[in-house]
Amino acid sequence: MNAPLMPTTSLVSFGLQGEVAPGVLWLRLPLPFKPEDHINVWLLEDGEGFVLVDTGLADAESRLLWEAAQNSALGGRPIKRVFVTHHHPDHIGLAAWFATHHGAAIHLPAREAELARRLLGVQDDAALKARYAAHGMPVEADFVELRHRFYREHVAALPDEIFSVEDEARFVIGGVEWIALLAGGHTPAHLLLHCPARQLLIAGDHILPEIVTNIGALSFDPDATPVADYFASLERLARLPADTLVLPAHGLPFHGLQARSEALAAIHHEHLARVLAATAHADTVWGLLPHIYGREMTGLAALLAFNQTKAYLDHLVAQRRVLSEQDAAGIVRYRPFLAD
Numbered sequence: 001m002n003a004p005l006m007p008t009t010s011l012v013s014f015g016l017q018g019e020v021a022p023g024v025l026w027l028r029l030p031l032p033f034k035p036e037d038h039i040n041v042w043l044l045e046d047g048e049g050f051v052l053v054d055t056g057l058a059d060a061e062s063r064l065l066w067e068a069a070q071n072s073a074l075g076g077r078p079i080k081r082v083f084v085t086h087h088h089p090d091h092i093g094l095a096a097w098f099a100t101h102h103g104a105a106i107h108l109p110a111r112e113a114e115l116a117r118r119l120l121g122v123q124d125d126a127a128l129k130a131r132y133a134a135h136g137m138p139v140e141a142d143f144v145e146l147r148h149r150f151y152r153e154h155v156a157a158l159p160d161e162i163f164s165v166e167d168e169a170r171f172v173i174g175g176v177e178w179i180a181l182l183a184g185g186h187t188p189a190h191l192l193l194h195c196p197a198r199q200l201l202i203a204g205d206h207i208l209p210e211i212v213t214n215i216g217a218l219s220f221d222p223d224a225t226p227v228a229d230y231f232a233s234l235e236r237l238a239r240l241p242a243d244t245l246v247l248p249a250h251g252l253p254f255h256g257l258q259a260r261s262e263a264l265a266a267i268h269h270e271h272l273a274r275v276l277a278a279t280a281h282a283d284t285v286w287g288l289l290p291h292i293y294g295r296e297m298t299g300l301a302a303l304l305a306f307n308q309t310k311a312y313l314d315h316l317v318a319q320r321r322v323l324s325e326q327d328a329a330g331i332v333r334y335r336p337f338l339a340d
């Protein structure tokens with residue numbers, strides 16, 4: 001068994017990091033935000049070329065790193081196929097570029113492809129803004145606009161053709177089988193790729209070694225249960241073999257999937273308790289944020305915090321620990337459920 005390559009420092013350098021397992025190369029690409037200032041992407045050797053998992057942002061810096069890698073790490077061999085774990089810009093950004101410049105086939109769960117198309121297509125999302133406003137977000141806050149602009153700037157385009165990936169689909173890559181696991185929570189159908197033979201799990205953003213995965217994008221989908229989905233997926237992941245090496249999109253590869261799954265579940269339960277406690281002090285999603293986060297939130301961080309808080313509240317309402325009702329002005333108000 002090859003010892004996986006483990007840097008002793010978390011100082012980020014970009015480009016090729018090394019081979020984490022036979023035929024599995026680790027590349028890091030820059031991101032212009034914190035705390036995720038980089039994304040890890042994975043190159044799986046497959047005959048005459050490579051299969052890539054996640055792409056980095058559609059910006060000049062990432063493209064330059066890819067061009068440099070093409071001549072060095074990749075030895076001029078093409079990227080034949082790209083798996084995109086989910087629709088977020090740092091994961092899907094360059095997919096269209098790989099389809100055009102490498103002729104790569106792009107694979108992504110159908111639900112994620114649909115969301116990517118929706119985010120790229122929307123120009124003026126008045127309906128969505130109204131939904132945020134009904135949860136107390138000030139109308140003058142144009143965080144929704146900011147998010148759509150951010151998406152368009154960092155994704156640019158989608159490939160003409162996307163192959164959909166189903167849960168438990170199997171792919172032979174470099175002579176070994178990889179199994180698709182679709183998991184809800186961070187996004188509705190986040191793709192993870194498990195290779196039992198190599199004891200590897202490519203985990204995207206679904207489970208990270210340091211950062212606590214954000215839950216609850218698309219918190220207005222009435223059928224969505226992202227918090228319950230995330231807990232269920234952690235239980236599923238905890239059943240994978242204990243010696244699985246996890247390859248996350250941010251941070252360093254790690255062992256200890258069970259321990260990390262349990263820790264993340266505990267953290268999200270703590271968050272739920274904090275949200276429940278905050279309903280004693282404020283009664284809209286927007287109004288609750290300073291009580292939960294201890295400060296005023298702005299920009300994209302405010303939108304992420306809002307979506308996650310809304311997801312927690314929906315979960316608490318489903319558990320009958322919180323009640324919600326719309327007032328005469330159309331504002332959705334929450335209060336703790338107090339049994340008589």
Ligand SMILES: [Zn+2]
Pocket residue numbers: 086088186205
């Ligand atoms: Zn993400």
